[in-house]
Amino acid sequence: MDKKTLLKLQITATKIRKNIVEQVFSANSGHPGGSLSSAEVFTALYFNEMNIDPTNPKKSDRDRFVLSKGHCAPGLYAALAERGYFPVSDLKGFRDINSYLQGHPSMKDVPGVDMSTGSLGQGISAAVGMAISGKLYNEDYRVYSLLGDGELEEGQVWEAMMSAAHYKLDNLMAFVDNNGLQIDGKISDVMNPDNIESKFKAFNWNVIVLEDGNDMAAVIETFEQAKACKGKPTMVILHTIKGKGVSYMEDDYGWHGKAPNQEERDLAIKELDEKLVELEGAQHG
Amino acid sequence: MAKKIATRQAYGDALAEFGIDKNIVVLDADLSKSTKTDNFKQVYPERFVNMGIAEANMMSVAAGIATTGKTVFASTFAIFAAGRACEQVRNSICYPKLNVKIGATHAGISVGEDGASHQMIEDIANMKTIPNMTVISPADAVETRAAVKAAIDYNGPVYLRLGRLGVPVIFDKDTYTFEWGKGVMLSDGTDVTLIATGLMVHLAMEAAELLKEEGISARVINIHTIKPIDKDIIIKACKDTGAIVTAEEHNVVNGLGSSVTDVTSQYYPIPVKMVGVEDKFGKSGKPELLLEEYGLTAINIADKAKQAIAMKK
Numbered sequence: 248m249d250k251k252t253l254l255k256l257q258i259t260a261t262k263i264r265k266n267i268v269e270q271v272f273s274a275n276s277g278h279p280g281g282s283l284s285s286a287e288v289f290t291a292l293y294f295n296e297m298n299i300d301p302t303n304p305k306k307s308d309r310d311r312f313v314l315s316k317g318h319c320a321p322g323l324y325a326a327l328a329e330r331g332y333f334p335v336s337d338l339k340g341f342r343d344i345n346s347y348l349q350g351h352p353s354m355k356d357v358p359g360v361d362m363s364t365g366s367l368g369q370g371i372s373a374a375v376g377m378a379i380s381g382k383l384y385n386e387d388y389r390v391y392s393l394l395g396d397g398e399l400e401e402g403q404v405w406e407a408m409m410s411a412a413h414y415k416l417d418n419l420m421a422f423v424d425n426n427g428l429q430i431d432g433k434i435s436d437v438m439n440p441d442n443i444e445s446k447f448k449a450f451n452w453n454v455i456v457l458e459d460g461n462d463m464a465a466v467i468e469t470f471e472q473a474k475a476c477k478g479k480p481t482m483v484i485l486h487t488i489k490g491k492g493v494s495y496m497e498d499d500y501g502w503h504g505k506a507p508n509q510e511e512r513d514l515a516i517k518e519l520d521e522k523l524v525e526l527e528g529a530q531h532g
Numbered sequence: 533m534a535k536k537i538a539t540r541q542a543y544g545d546a547l548a549e550f551g552i553d554k555n556i557v558v559l560d561a562d563l564s565k566s567t568k569t570d571n572f573k574q575v576y577p578e579r580f581v582n583m584g585i586a587e588a589n590m591m592s593v594a595a596g597i598a599t600t601g602k603t604v605f606a607s608t609f610a611i612f613a614a615g616r617a618c619e620q621v622r623n624s625i626c627y628p629k630l631n632v633k634i635g636a637t638h639a640g641i642s643v644g645e646d647g648a649s650h651q652m653i654e655d656i657a658n659m660k661t662i663p664n665m666t667v668i669s670p671a672d673a674v675e676t677r678a679a680v681k682a683a684i685d686y687n688g689p690v691y692l693r694l695g696r697l698g699v700p701v702i703f704d705k706d707t708y709t710f711e712w713g714k715g716v717m718l719s720d721g722t723d724v725t726l727i728a729t730g731l732m733v734h735l736a737m738e739a740a741e742l743l744k745e746e747g748i749s750a751r752v753i754n755i756h757t758i759k760p761i762d763k764d765i766i767i768k769a770c771k772d773t774g775a776i777v778t779a780e781e782h783n784v785v786n787g788l789g790s791s792v793t794d795v796t797s798q799y800y801p802i803p804v805k806m807v808g809v810e811d812k813f814g815k816s817g818k819p820e821l822l823l824e825e826y827g828l829t830a831i832n833i834a835d836k837a838k839q840a841i842a843m844k845k
Binding site for chain 1: 588589619620624628
C-alpha cells in the first residue's frame with residue numbers, strides 16, 4: 248500500500264485513540280486498554296476494507312462487523328463517528344443516561360452497530376450466523392469479528408469455531424486482540440488458553456499471526472490473504488499492546504476498565520496530539 | 533376419545549407446511565428427529581442448519597441470521613433452550629429484539645422416562661421474565677399449528693413451549709383462530725374459573741365435567757399466550773366467578789399461576805389456587821403415571837376448585 252494512504256489511516260487510528268480516551272474520561276468509566284490496542288483493526292475495517300455506507304447503515308449487502316469483545320465499545324464508537332455514522336461530538340455522551348451510546352454496543356440504539364454484544368463469546372457466534380445466512384442465500388457480503396484473548400476462555404467461542412469451520416465459512420474473518428492481559432491480570436496467570444494458534448488450526452481455521460498487531464500495513468495485508476483462502480474461515484492473531492498509544496496505559500492490566508482522571512486524560516491527549524503532529528508532518532513532508 | 537397428537541409433532545408439520553416461505557431458516561441442535569424439525573428438513577434441506585450439540589452457540593447464531601432479515605426457528609429440548617442457553621436467549625436474541633422463534637420441545641414432566649435432568653419445569657419462568665420475549669404454550673396440535681403461523685407473522689422473539697407426549701386434539705382445525713395474547717373461554721361457568729395452559733387444558737375441561745356432576749359451575753379458560761398475559765379475561769373471570777384455579781405442567785413458582793395472580797392481586801383480589809409441580813424435580817416413569825403422582829390431574833383441579841370456592845368471602 249502506498250505511503251500516503253498508510254499515513255492517512257495511521258492518522259485516523261490516532262484520532263480514534265484520542266476519542267477512546269475522551270469517551271472513557273467523559274463517562275468516568277469504560278474500557279480504554281483493549282479499545283486502544285484495537286485501533287488499527289477498527290481503522291482498517293471501517294476506513295479501508297468494509298463495503299459500508301454510513302448514510303445507509305442497514306443496506307442489506309453491506310459487510311458486517313461484530314465486536315465480540317463488546318466492552319471495547321469506545322473503539323467501535325470512535326471508528327463509527329469518524330466514519331460519519333453519527334457526530335463525533337456525540338461521543339462525549341458515552342454511557343450517559345441521555346445518550347444513545349450504551350456502555351456496550353447496542354444495535355437498536357447506535358447507527359452502524361451490526362450486533363448487540365457485551366456478554367463475551369456470543370458475538371462471534373452471531374457473526375457465524377451472519378456468515379451462514381450469507382452462504383444460505385448466496386450473498387456476497389463478508390463478516391468480520393473481533394475477539395479478546397481473555398474472551399477465548401468462554402466455551403461458547405469454541406462452539407463458534409467448530410461451527411464456522413464445519414460450514415466452511417470463508418466469508419468470515421475474525422481477529423483476536425492478543426494483548427495478553429485481562430481484568431485480573433495476565434491471561435497466562437488467570438486462565439491461559441495457551442497456544443491459541445495451534446488451537447485455531449486444530450479447529451480447521453486458516454490462521455494468520457501478526458507479531459505486531461498494531462502495524463497498520465501488516466493488518467491491511469491480512470484481508471487479501473483471508474479472501475484468498477477458500478473453504479475455511481480465517482483467524483488473525485494480533486499480538487498487540489494493551490493501552491497502545493498512551494504511555495502510562497501500555498501493557499498495564501490496571502487500565503482494562505478504568506477511566507483516567509483529568510491529569511491523566513490531559514497527558515494522554517498530549518501524547519496522542521504529538522503523534523498526530525508527527526504523522527501529519529510526515530504526510531506533508 | 534379424541535385423537536392424540538404431540539404438540540412437537542404438530543410443530544414439525546407446521547414448519548414443513550409454512551416453510552414454503554423462503555425467508556424461514558430452521559436450526560436444530562442434533563435433536564431434529566425428536567423436535568420434529570426433521571419434517572422441515574425433509575422438504576427444505578437447503579434452509580435447515582444442524583448446529584450440533586452446542587445450544588449456546590445455536591441461539592447466538594440464530595440471532596446473527598435474524599440480523600440479516602430472516603425468520604429463524606431454533607429448536608432443541610426446553611431444558612437446553614431455556615436452561616443452558618438462557619443467557620444467549622436474553623442477550624443475543626431478546627435485548628436486540630431479533631426475529632428468532634425458539635421451538636422448545638420436551639417441556640414438563642411428561643417427557644417421562646428420561647427423568648428430571650430432561651424435564652424442564654422452569655422454562656416459563658425463565659422466558660417470561662426476559663423483556664421483549666413472548667411465551668406461547670399451545671394446548672393441542674391445532675393450536676400449535678396456528679401458533680407457529682402467528683409466530684411467523686410476528687416480528688420478534690417467541691418462545692414456543694411444546695410437549696413430547698401425545699395429547700388430545702380439542703380444537704377444530706377448520707374453525708380455530710389464534711388471537712395473539714388472548715385467552716380462550718372454552719366453556720362458561722359461574723362458581724369458579726379454571727385457567728389452564730398446555731396439556732393441562734384438556735384436564736381442566738375434564739375437571740369442569742367432574743364439578744358439574746357435583747352441581748358446581750366452572751368456567752374454563754385456555755391461556756396459550758402466557759406473555760403477554762390476557763388481563764381482561766382474567767379480571768372478568770374474577771368478577772364473574774370470584775375464584776380461580778390455575779393448572780400448568782410447570783413449577784408452581786413463577787409459571788402461569790403467578791402470571792394470573794400478578795393480575796388478580798393488582799386488579800381484583802380473589803382466592804386463587806394453583807395446580808402444578810410443587811417446586812420439586814421430576815423423575816423417571818411413564819408420563820401418565822408421573823402426571824398422576826405430581827397431581828397434574830382433573831381430580832386435583834376439581835379439588836382445588838372446591839377449596840378456592842370455600843375461600844370466597
